[in-house]
């Protein structure tokens with residue numbers, strides 16, 4: 001593609017050299033991956049300044065550079081005000097606006113994003129649609145899975161992936177949209193068809209200055225909904241009416257809003273909700289139809305997740321009987337309320353809950369059906385929102401008979417310092433501190449007796465621990481299974 005052609009995507013730029021005859025083979029934001037003929041875009045990151053790598057990009061064959069400030073290279077440099085925004089616009093143009101050729105459902109909110117995208121995938125697959133999925137666990141193109149570094153990847157990776165999905169004739173993509181991604185413009189220029197809001201509670205205050213800023217970031221998904229008007233692709237905002245923050249999100253969009261909820265008079269409701277140890281059941285009532293759902297998914301939070309997915313699917317025109325079939329056959333998502341069951345007489349559940357609100361939801365659900373004691377193993381991440389630490393500890397001791405506080409990705413922080421922050425204000429004696437996560441899980445499983453439940457919270461599907469800046473293999477499910485084998489075999 002001619003450089004001048006791709007630069008049409010930018011509103012304003014200034015070139016340092018004649019660029020008429022320059023052609024571009026690809027786009028790259030990492031100098032280490034630059035190939036002959038690439039356009040290298042310098043991004044000032046949180047760790048390093050990409051402008052420092054312009055020379056390396058030139059040496060590797062870059063044809064031109066996009067930068068915010070002068071860089072010392074002999075190839076043409078295109079100066080722009082904001083390279084992060086520029087890369088989103090350029091990638092959209094380079095890959096020929098792939099989101100306009102796909103149906104894209106973006107899901108945002110503190111909790112439930114992953115589960116809602118997987119429920120949507122189940123519903124659309126039931127309708128025999130070709131699906132794509134982008135989120136915390138992985139990226140999927142139909143049944144092919146790919147590793148991802150971020151919940152919502154950078155705009156270049158994203159647009160490239162969307163184009164691959166177009167080439168594979170994928171019909172609908174379900175995408176978790178994090179507040180970081182919205183704030184950093186990773187989804188700038190994406191043509192979302194449906195934006196879903198699940199809920200908002202305290203998280204990520206290491207990144208966002210306040211809850212107001214966090215909510216504002218979420219609202220960007222709704223304000224950019226329908227920026228590209230296409231009468232064949234109507235847009236919808238789908239929001240949880242029971243969450244008070246939805247009012248602000250409704251105000252942010254000019255598109256039709258569909259509300260869902262259990263408590264409030266919403267457009268789509270779950271009525272007569274029943275929860276027990278086998279799952280949940282409710283009457284799903286839409287504008288003009290109703291259907292009874294019996295699901296294996298447990299807890300009130302799962303009913304909200306099902307409502308969110310059902311509401312988005314209804315907006316996309318999926319029939320209610322298909323939604324029912326899909327919801328009733330879904331057994332769950334990796335690392336989300338996932339049982340580790342080797343036939344032992346007590347329950348072990350691994351869950352991703354890593355916010356005070358989600359921990360309370362999961363523990364409340366367990367409390368509602370447990371016959372005896374509840375043990376919880378939980379920690380808090382290092383280099384992240386410190387104000388969350390005492391709240392996580394409070395939630396744990398409020399519901400558990402014994403909370404064992406332990407490490408959860410301490411990153412560059414001292415694990416014991418994180419644990420001290422967690423327990424500093426705790427009263428009572430229903431907690432222990434065991435810094436080593438394996439020992440903490442072993443101890444909870446050693447203590448468990450018939451009909452007790454052990455909840456191992458925080459890491460869910462993750463298969464590593466970040467300690468001292470290094471990645472160590474660690475999977476709560478494997479550690480728990482080994483502990484069950486060891487303790488249970490001893491007794492039998």
Ligand SMILES: CC(=O)N[C@H]1[C@@H](OP(=O)(O)OP(=O)(O)OC[C@H]2O[C@@H](n3ccc(=O)[nH]c3=O)[C@H](O)[C@@H]2O)O[C@H](CO)[C@@H](O)[C@@H]1O[C@H](C)C(=O)N[C@@H](C)C(=O)N[C@H](CCC(=O)O)C(=O)O
Nearest residue numbers: 029030031043045046047048050053150151152154178180
């Ligand atoms: C704080 C943050 O968002 N950081 C993201 C950012 O990294 P960074 O700013 O540190 O990048 P950097 O290392 O400074 O590099 C700057 C530029 O120089 C370039 N570079 C660098 C080195 C080199 O030799 N050559 C070179 O060209 C890099 O390619 C980059 O373009 O850009 C990277 C590439 O896109 C992201 O992977 C990285 O996410 C990190 C891993 C992260 O942890 N982000 C979290 C906060 C995040 O975004 N989380 C949300 C989910 C939240 C949730 O709901 O739980 C998410 O969407 O993942």
